[in-house]
Amino acid sequence: MIRLFYAGWLFHLKNLTNSTFFLLIAVLQPVIFASIAFFMFKSGSRGGTLLYAALGAGLMGSWSSTLFGSGGAIQWQRWQGTLEILIAAPAPFLIVLVPLTLATSSIGLYSICATLLWGRLFFGVPLHFVHPFQLAVALPTTVVSLGLMGLLLASTFVLYRHASAFSNLLEYPVWLVTGLLVPLSLLPGWVSWIAWTLAPSWGIRAIRDGAFGGSSAWPEVGMCAALGVAYLVLGSLFLHNFERLARQRATLALT
Amino acid sequence: MTAAVRVFFVGGAISYRALFNWIRPGIYVTTMLGSPLFQILFFTYLGRYTHSENESFFVVGNAVQVSSMSAIYGMTMGIANERQFGTLQPLLATPANRLAVFSGRALPFVANGLFVSAFGFAVGRVFLHFHPAGRTLPMLALVVLVTTWSCTAFGLLIGSIGLHARDVFFAANLVYFLMLLVCGVNVANGDLPGWLATIGRGLPLTHGIEAARRIAAGAALGDVSRMVVVEALIGLAYGVAAYGLFRLFEAEGRRRASLETF
DSSP states (O other): OHHHHHHHHHHHHHHHHTOHHHHIIIIIHHHHHHHHHHHHHHHTTOGGGHHHHHHHHHHHHHHHHHHHHHHTHHHHHHHHTOHHHHHHSSSOHHHHHHHHHHHHHHTHHHHHHHHHHHHHHHHOOOOOOSOHHHHHHHHHHHHHHHHHHHHHHHHHHTTSTTHHHHHHHHHHHHHHHTTSSSOGGGSOTHHHHHHHTOHHHHHHHHHHHHHHOSSOSHHHHHHHHHHHHHHHHHHHHHHHHHHHHHHHHTOTTOO | OOHHHHIIIIIHHHHHHHHOTTOSHHHIIIIIIIHHHHHHHHHHHHHHHHTSSOHHHHHHHHHHHTHHIIIIIIHHHHHHHHHHTTOHHHHHHSOOOHHHHHHHTHHHHHHHHHHHHHHHHHHHHHHSSOOOOGGGHHHHHHHHHHHHHHHHHHHHHHHHHTTTOSOHHHHHHHHHHHHHHHSSSSSOGGGSOHHHHHHHHTSSSHHHHHHHHHHHTTOOGGGGHHHHHHHHHHHHHHHHHHHHHHHHHHHHHHHHTOTTOO
């Protein structure tokens, strides 16, 4: 099972890395948005917060790659004609799908590396982290919880025929309500309730705590992990339901 | 109605319905209206946080810029999808006037861009503190029309490249994101490094957005006429280049028998 999991993750990671679309949303788009944020922060005389912008823009890229990669994961398998083979395989479909959604969030690490490197080279962003160990734990926890959130997206978006359009819609709102660049205190109070249920909002807090200090990152890391488990449970339930209905109605291969 | 005029209007409408992937209501509402709505909110709130400019700066910049979604992506689909869908050869086998075939496709996307931009301004009016004087609205509409036309001409250029390139949507996406950075949408042109600002001044949107901002602030049309003319001329230049490329790739495709090869 572990071998299958690792092989699937590595295969999808390589596959996504070779895609120009994912290169665009995981590397180029975050760098462009980071540049916009850098110029806006500089123009507003908030130069000291450039690292804040770099980390936020990096996680924005991670969300985009998860959203576009995982949101349409099952549909893609359908279009490629591989869904029936995967469902028919002896391994549980969950173990086949989770490596894919984790791979989509893993390439989000490219985004964070790209925005930090871009910020350092072209904007002189100081890469000084107050709690490097906490940051080193917060980053993979955020990536894994994003990947499990991707599983939830994959298992629910499959019910919607135009999942790609739904992905287009959800990119900006999640950037906004998770406080990746804009503090939640500027948004209406009810937004905080939505943010509570979304792993990136805890992930970015944990990453910022690791980078800037001030408070411990562990509670946010714990929340991120707990949300990841909740996504996994919900995602596996939805996936089981999808598989059952698709078998019953013979709609597995219908696009 | 002459054949060329019919090809221009009827052919343009048919190609819009056939080639624009986002025409279905479910996709149109989420992509062409939902995404701009949240884009405007995102950048306006980011602007509030950074204190870089006032609220109206972001509302106008993004409301004009979202028209390029239809112009860039739509126009790319409107041209390049002929090749993707395998209809390019029958199209080019017809004796139809090429200029009418080519330019007729732009009209629906200009109208579409104008609508999306109007929606963007309405978002600013309803959700944000953007309250332009009523007398400025016709002038704003004119500036947005010219800017959308200019962006559509640029989209025609990318679409024409799609007759030859393998992955034109990569270029369309990249251009769309870069326009957010260099065209003064969220960062004033003066705050950009010189070379980036120069690139921005050579692209559609930049002068149109600047003109729209001044009109929203109370300027008369005469005060911004030069910017509007420059925006129109930039569009014309891209339109001519796009048509040139279209004919070049058509001739090249015939010569090499590679019209629909990837």
